Amino acid sequence: xxxxxxxxxxxxxxxxxxxxxxxxxxxxxxxxxxxxxxxxxxxxxxxxxxxxxxxxxxxxxxxxxxxxxxxxxxxxxxxxxxxxxxxxxxxxxxxxxxxxxxxxxxxxxxxxxxxxxxxxxxxxxxxxxxxxxxxxxxxxxxxxxxxxxxxxxxxxxxxxxxxxxxxxxxxxxxxxxxxxxxxxxxxxxxxxxxxxxxxxxxxxxxxxxxxxxxxxxxxxxxxxxxxxxxxxxxxxxxxxxxxxxxxxxxxxxxxxxxxxxxxxxxxxxxxxxxxxxxxxxxxxxxxxxxxxxxxxxxxxxxxxxxxxxxxxxxxxxxxxxxxxxxx
Amino acid sequence: xxxxxxxxxxxxxxxxxxxxxxxxxxxxxxxxxxxxxxxxxxxxxxxxxxxxxxxxxxxxxxxxxxxxxxxxxxxxxxxxxxxxxxxxxxxxxxxxxxxxxxxxxxxxxxxxxxxxxxxxxxxxxxxxxxxxxxxxxxxxxxxxxxxxxxxxxxxxxxxxxxxxxxxxxxxxxxxxxxxxxxxxxxxxxxxxxxxxxxxxxxxxxxxxxxxxxxxxxxxxxxxxxxxxxxxxxxxxxxxxxxxxxxxxxxxxxxxxxxxxxxxxxxxxxxxxxxxxxxxxxxxxxxxxxxxxxxxxxxxxxxxxxxxxxxxxxxxxxxxxxxxxxxxxxxxxxxxx
Ligand SMILES: Cc1ncc(C[n+]2csc(CCOP(=O)(O)OP(=O)(O)O)c2C)c(N)n1
Ligand SMILES: [Mg+2]
Numbered sequence: 001x002x003x004x005x006x007x008x009x010x011x012x013x014x015x016x017x018x019x020x021x022x023x024x025x026x027x028x029x030x031x032x033x034x035x036x037x038x039x040x041x042x043x044x045x046x047x048x049x050x051x052x053x054x055x056x057x058x059x060x061x062x063x064x065x066x067x068x069x070x071x072x073x074x075x076x077x078x079x080x081x082x083x084x085x086x087x088x089x090x091x092x093x094x095x096x097x098x099x100x101x102x103x104x105x106x107x108x109x110x111x112x113x114x115x116x117x118x119x120x121x122x123x124x125x126x127x128x129x130x131x132x133x134x135x136x137x138x139x140x141x142x143x144x145x146x147x148x149x150x151x152x153x154x155x156x157x158x159x160x161x162x163x164x165x166x167x168x169x170x171x172x173x174x175x176x177x178x179x180x181x182x183x184x185x186x187x188x189x190x191x192x193x194x195x196x197x198x199x200x201x202x203x204x205x206x207x208x209x210x211x212x213x214x215x216x217x218x219x220x221x222x223x224x225x226x227x228x229x230x231x232x233x234x235x236x237x238x239x240x241x242x243x244x245x246x247x248x249x250x251x252x253x254x255x256x257x258x259x260x261x262x263x264x265x266x267x268x269x270x271x272x273x274x275x276x277x278x279x280x281x282x283x284x285x286x287x288x289x290x291x292x293x294x295x296x297x298x299x300x301x302x303x304x305x306x307x308x309x310x311x312x313x314x315x316x317x318x319x320x321x322x323x324x325x326x327x
Numbered sequence: 328x329x330x331x332x333x334x335x336x337x338x339x340x341x342x343x344x345x346x347x348x349x350x351x352x353x354x355x356x357x358x359x360x361x362x363x364x365x366x367x368x369x370x371x372x373x374x375x376x377x378x379x380x381x382x383x384x385x386x387x388x389x390x391x392x393x394x395x396x397x398x399x400x401x402x403x404x405x406x407x408x409x410x411x412x413x414x415x416x417x418x419x420x421x422x423x424x425x426x427x428x429x430x431x432x433x434x435x436x437x438x439x440x441x442x443x444x445x446x447x448x449x450x451x452x453x454x455x456x457x458x459x460x461x462x463x464x465x466x467x468x469x470x471x472x473x474x475x476x477x478x479x480x481x482x483x484x485x486x487x488x489x490x491x492x493x494x495x496x497x498x499x500x501x502x503x504x505x506x507x508x509x510x511x512x513x514x515x516x517x518x519x520x521x522x523x524x525x526x527x528x529x530x531x532x533x534x535x536x537x538x539x540x541x542x543x544x545x546x547x548x549x550x551x552x553x554x555x556x557x558x559x560x561x562x563x564x565x566x567x568x569x570x571x572x573x574x575x576x577x578x579x580x581x582x583x584x585x586x587x588x589x590x591x592x593x594x595x596x597x598x599x600x601x602x603x604x605x606x607x608x609x610x611x612x613x614x615x616x617x618x619x620x621x622x623x624x625x626x627x628x629x630x631x632x633x634x635x636x637x638x639x640x641x642x643x644x645x646x647x648x649x650x651x652x653x654x655x656x657x658x659x660x661x662x663x
Contacts, residue, residue, distance in 0.1 A: 037639050038461030089461070089638030100463045100637030116465030117423070118395050151394035152426070179395050181371035187394040253371055311640040321633045 005213060009055060010282050013212050015291055016051035017270045020044075020071040022295045023080060026303060027070065027087060027101075028248040035307075036087045040101045043071030045242035048269035049174050050075035052215025053142060053235075056223045062110040062128040062141040064121030066174075067102050068241075069114025072144055076109045080302030090309035097312045098320070110139075118179075119152025121145055122171060126158040129169035129232075140168040140226045148179020150193045156200075159234065163200040166231040170222045173236040174209065180245050181255040197234035209237030210269045240264035339521065344514040346488035347377040347453070350495030351415060353524045354451075355385055358413050361499060364391040364403055365417025365453075374419055375455065375514055397426035401452070405435045405504075408450035413499060418454040421470045421508060428473070435504050436479035451498040455511040456484070457548060457598060458646050464634035467642075469547070469599035474506050475576040481505040481529055482576040486550040488518035490573060493527030501529060510548045530577035534586065538568030541656055542586040544609055546572050546597035549628075549647060553596055556652035563662060575605055580612045587617045593625040594655055596647055601629025623659050628652060 005013070024044045030036045043050070046068075054075035057063070065072040073083060078094075086093025086104050093099075094106050105113035112128060115121050125143030132139040149155055150173055162169040173193045177184050190196070197204025203225075207218040215237055222233035242265060244250020277283040341349065354361050363378060369392040372379035382390045393400050397418060404416035418424060424431070438446050458467035475482045481503055485491040491509060498505035535550060536557050545553040550571040557567035568586050572578065587593050593613055595606040606627040613625050628647045636642050657663070 038463065038637065089640070091638075095637075097638035097641065098464075098636050100461065102463050102465065103637070116463060117426070119426075148395045151396045151399075153396065153398050154426075180367050180374070182367055182392050186370075186392055255370060312636075312638050314641070314644050317636060317641050317644055318631060318633050 005216065007282050009216070010277060013051050013055055013216060014273060014277060014283065014288075015295075016054065016075050017047040017212060017273065018291050018295050019298075020047040020050060020074045021270055022292070022299050023074050023083070024070060026299050027084070028243060030087075030303070031247055032249065037089060038100055039246045040087070041068040041246060042241070042243045042248065043068050045264065045269070046174055046176060046209065046239045047071060048212035048215050048273070049172065049209050049237045049239060050144070052212045053172055053219040055216050056220045057110070057140070057142065059109050060137070061139050062112055062125065064112045064125040064128070064141070064143045065114045066121060066144055066146060066149070067114060067116055067118065068146070069104060070101065073104055073106065073109070073111050073114070076111050078106065078109065078111070080298050081305035084302040084306035085309050088306040088309070089311065090306055091312040091316065092305070092309040096316065119145065119149040119154040122149075122155045122158035125171075126162045126167060126169055129162060129167035130165060132168050133165070138227060140170060140223055142170045142172055144172050144174060146179060147173060147175040147177065147184050147193055148182070148187060150196060151179075151187060159196070159200045159202070159232065162232040163202045166229065168226040168229070169232040170219070170226055171232060171234045172219070173234065174239055175236055176239045176241045178241070178245070178256070181253055183255070192236060194234055194236040202232050202234060204234045204236065206236045206238065209239030210267045210272070212269055212273050339519060340517050341488050341520040342514065343488045343491055343509075343516045343518070344375060344377050346492040346518075346520050347495065347509060348379060348381065349520065350492035351378060352381060352384070353492075353496050354415060354499040355381070355389060357524065358499065360411060361413040361415060362389040362391060363415045363417065364393050364400060366393055366395055366400070366419055368392060368417050373417070375511065397423050398430050401427040401430040401435065404450040404452065405430060405438070405448060408448040409438070409446050413449045414451070415499060416450060416452045418452060420466050421454045421456045422465050422468045424454070424470055424473060431474070431480070432477060436477040440479060447502050448504050449502045450504045451495070452504070452506045453495070454506065454508055456508050457510040457512045458630075458635045458642060459512045461637060461639055461642060463637040467635040469597065471508055471546075471575050471599060472603060472605050475605060479504065480576065481574070482508065483529055483574045484508045484510070484547040485527070485573060486510070486513065486547050486571050488516060488520045490527050492520055493525050494529070494573070496524050497526040497529055500526070505529065508547070513548050527573065530574045530579055532573055532579035532582040533571045534568060534582065535571045536567065536569040538566040538590065540566045540590055541592040541594070541660070542568045542570060542583070542590045543652065543656070544570045544572060544583055544593065544595045546575070546605060549596040549598055552647065552649045553652055555649035556656065559649065559653050560656055563657070565656060565660065565662075567656070572609075578609070578612070580616065583609065584613060584616045587613055587625075588620045591620055591622040592659060593621070594628065594652065594659065595625065596628045596652055598646060599629055600632055601627055602632050604629040626655050626659055628655055
């Protein structure tokens with residue numbers, strides 16, 4: 001029997017989920033108001049996964065993210081000011097405005113980048129895990145990726161190599177049932193992506209991705225295993241994205257039903273967890289409300305910081321194409 | 328477009344994106360062994376709406392949603408074209424070519440040659456290029472030279488709705504692998520497009536503006552920037568001829584060289600990174616065949632040597648535009 005998470009852990013899990021939700025809701029609004037340029041892929045609905053996994057990681061551990069990457073960085077400790085500034089393309093952003101939403105990253109937090117290439121993350125996480133083993137650091141690397149990404153060759157090559165070299169690598173599939181507008185049943189014949197673990201001789205675990213405790217515990221087991229040197233795990237979290245593939249309302253394509261959306265919204269990972277927290281006497285409604293108002297202050301401050309920040313100077317265009325000695 | 332064609336299309340205006348749809352539709356109507364395969368091309372109608380309505384009209388047997396597996400998708404195109412189909416393959420963004428490049432470089436481009444002419448691969452690949460939409464480094468590139476460098480494939484880059492439709496039809500009728508690289512920033516561009524089928528001959532450039540004193544050779548969306556620059560320059564007394572190259576591989580050297588022989592000045596403009604871009608090849612061909620006619624070195628404009636930046640202010644400087652073209656022409660002519 002795994003021991004019950006402490007009150008502190010439960011509160012932290014809640015805080016992380018709320019941080020992601022509030023960050024994303026505002027980011028989505030700002031994109032649709034055309035204040036944030038380009039396209040955002042929002043993480044709303046899937047917060048339990050990043051929160052539950054990251055609760056088991058330190059800043060030293062690495063992750064690779066996806067095009068839907070804000071939630072991962074928030075859960076890894078991302079600073080709202082630097083994140084919004086990046087989304088706004090300002091020089092104070094995490095990537096100095098060069099990357100934007102799809103490439104937001106920060107090495108100090110072990111965040112090896114959101115990624116505009118579907119399936120881009122797993123090979124990089126495998127490589128980071130290789131370094132961890134090679135350098136005997138005891139760090140682990142986690143690759144987040146979608147159900148759609150599990151059809152890229154890169155995923156398969158990365159899992160096979162991580163298994164072969166017994167690397168401290170965890171592959172976390174965020175199965176939200178769709179790759180863009182294509183339902184899972186139209187892009188693969190299996191129901192559980194975790195089944196693919198068998199082909200590479202590693203454990204495959206399916207967990208309810210709307211249940212933050214379930215994710216937290218399953219991730220802990222996989223991460224402990226990896227840290228002990230027992231090799232990778234494929235952890236599949238069943239989830240749903242509440243907003244469209246891009247933005248909140250997106251392009252208005254009809255590819256899923258309102259009933260389906262409503263059904264999943266009833267399982268909102270934050271609302272159900274809050275009910276649980278109140279029931280367990282871990283938090284009161286008043287305390288929960290306070291979390292939101294604190295986080296919303298951070299959101300407001302972050303947006304303000306971004307809007308007050310300068311754009312990059314033209315001279316920065318050609319900086320950081322290469323690492324220059326002495327610069 | 329010939330004058331006769333122009334008369335024929337009077338009044339019928341389509342957007343670039345609708346012209347793509349029409350081109351693909353004509354192919355499907357004409358060739359029963361053709362189909363479209365790619366990510367979200369079916370039910371969703373393509374991520375840019377470029378296949379909208381086709382799923383309803385042709386059904387899931389011919390408009391095929393694929394997994395996110397670019398190597399597999401291009402392999403589907405190579406293998407099925409070797410085995411009797413005429414596939415239209417969609418690789419959503421040209422940036423994703425990296426995922427399937429081996430299938431292209433080592434299989435698609437070489438099979439016919441390696442097999443001593445024993446196989447024919449009538450496969451058409453559609454993909455989107457272009458920066459200017461804050462889509463950052465992995466969704467904004469122009470990688471046409473990767474493909475144009477490969478003996479065995481053809482590469483066209485239509486800049487207008489007319490050419491988009493006609494190029495797709497021509498590509499699909501060609502018995503070779505043809506890449507039709509479309510420009511995502513131009514999707515809403517309007518232009519005249521005839522009904523029915525017509526061809527835009529692969530390997531032919533088009534003089535889109537007549538002029539006597541300077542030739543600008545432009546690729547894809549840069550054609551429109553060049554036309555704008557030509558207007559500005561005409562006020563300064565520079566009579567610019569603009570050539571839309573349309574086809575990168577094969578390349579229409581004659582049209583370019585003939586123009587240079589007339590104007591004695593040239594500038595090549597493309598959106599791809601300048602270093603190693605198609606501009607270098609075009610300039611080399613000009614100096615090979617028209618050196619004695621040149622009054623000044625032929626200039627080149629491409630993107631600076633960096634990935635495409637996200638920040639709109641940097642992206643604006645990054646992508647060549649009419650102002651940059653005007654400045655370069657003035658510099659070449661010694662105008663202040
Ligand atoms: C190599 C590559 N192919 C296609 C795309 C276009 N694309 C962006 S997101 C996406 C769907 C990804 O689905 P999934 O992995 O399930 O992640 P989700 O969006 O559901 O979180 C696609 C096809 C891409 N960015 N990169
Ligand atoms: Mg998905």
